[in-house]
Amino acid sequence: MPIHLECLSHTPLHGYVDPAPHVVAEVECVTQAARARVEAFDPELVIVFAPDHYNGFFYDVMPPFCIGVEASAVGDFKSLAGPLNVDAGLALALAADVLADEIDVSVSYRMQVDHGCAQALELLTGGLDRYPTIPVFINSVAPPLATCRRARLLGQAIGRFVARLDKRVLVIGSGGISHEPPVPEIEGANDEVAERLIAGRNPSAESRAARQARTVAAALAFTSGTSPLHPLNPEWDRAFLDRLASGELSAVDGMTNDAISRDAGKSAHEIRTWIAAFGALAAHGPYRASLDYYRAIPEWIAGFAAMHASPVAQGTRAVVDHPVAAAAA
Ligand SMILES: O=C(O)/C=C/c1cccc(O)c1O
Numbered sequence: 001m002p003i004h005l006e007c008l009s010h011t012p013l014h015g016y017v018d019p020a021p022h023v024v025a026e027v028e029c030v031t032q033a034a035r036a037r038v039e040a041f042d043p044e045l046v047i048v049f050a051p052d053h054y055n056g057f058f059y060d061v062m063p064p065f066c067i068g069v070e071a072s073a074v075g076d077f078k079s080l081a082g083p084l085n086v087d088a089g090l091a092l093a094l095a096a097d098v099l100a101d102e103i104d105v106s107v108s109y110r111m112q113v114d115h116g117c118a119q120a121l122e123l124l125t126g127g128l129d130r131y132p133t134i135p136v137f138i139n140s141v142a143p144p145l146a147t148c149r150r151a152r153l154l155g156q157a158i159g160r161f162v163a164r165l166d167k168r169v170l171v172i173g174s175g176g177i178s179h180e181p182p183v184p185e186i187e188g189a190n191d192e193v194a195e196r197l198i199a200g201r202n203p204s205a206e207s208r209a210a211r212q213a214r215t216v217a218a219a220l221a222f223t224s225g226t227s228p229l230h231p232l233n234p235e236w237d238r239a240f241l242d243r244l245a246s247g248e249l250s251a252v253d254g255m256t257n258d259a260i261s262r263d264a265g266k267s268a269h270e271i272r273t274w275i276a277a278f279g280a281l282a283a284h285g286p287y288r289a290s291l292d293y294y295r296a297i298p299e300w301i302a303g304f305a306a307m308h309a310s311p312v313a314q315g316t317r318a319v320v321d322h323p324v325a326a327a328a329a
């Protein structure tokens with residue numbers, strides 16, 4: 001029944017192309033504080049909403065949402081590899097419940113997750129298997145995408161399931177706000193790239209290294225201002241974060257996919273992970289949210305943010321804290 005939320009941006013570029021040391025230190029400080037809150041909360045179950053970047057989900061079958069019944073991390077870039085500690089019985093019960101709630105979710109008995117999931121688990125819980133976990137994939141890079149409203153409803157259905165459990169549940173949303181790293185697209189792709197997007201599971205070490213080198217080169221170009229990638233959009237990011245913090249979650253329903261790509265970049269669709277996590281929390285009533293960090297970090301190609309939130313007593317309006325938000329530009 002007790003629920004706690006932590007949302008955090010991710011980036012695989014940490015350790016490859018880093019911002020100034022004081023920015024890295026700032027982020028480390030914020031993630032250590034989040035980790036300490038998780039330790040104190042001592043979750044009995046973690047539900048992690050995460051995207052994938054053509055490491056685990058491909059166009060052979062690309063579901064909008066998928067619940068992992070068994071899952072392992074591929075270990076792309078410097079992220080952890082290995083099995084997650086998935087509570088299979090609970091994952092299946094969750095899927096059945098969400099389907100009964102008329103949100104059409106798929107399941108996977110062999111889910112592969114990438115840095116989008118593994119980095120959050122490592123930073124917030126200390127590893128991939130520290131707590132029983134249910135990974136929930138939200139397609140955020142491979143069009144056609146479900147709507148933000150659908151992500152909110154998925155989160156709320158999961159939140160109602162959580163409310164009936166007699167467990168302390170940590171919900172995690174893992175995603176950048178505005179950003180557009182060089183993730184390939186199937187539209188207009190040549191045969192080789194299209195094949196990689198349709199059936200690129202378990203690539204060779206050379207293929208993975210070449211992909212990672214392309215992302216690192218893109219980050220260097222983005223930082224030096226010579227990149228065609230969509231710029232970060234701090235104003236848009238703050239408006240989105242304020243919207244979540246305000247508790248008026250259904251306001252995200254008006255955000256169209258085209259407008260998100262246009263204003264914040266093609267990977268800004270990762271905000272769905274945050275929307276779903278806040279949806280799960282909102283199913284428990286009003287909440288108090290704290291914007292712990294925001295900074296546009298070009299080296300990491302990320303509008304990078306951290307928030308945490310938990311329920312407040314019924315009858316209270318949503319409460320917003322902005323402890324360090326003003327400190328970071
Ligand atoms: O997988 C990649 O090549 C790049 C991923 C990336 C880069 C920057 C921010 C993110 O959220 C990413 O997932």
Ligand SMILES: [Fe+2]
Nearest residue numbers: 051116176270
């Ligand atoms: Fe990402």
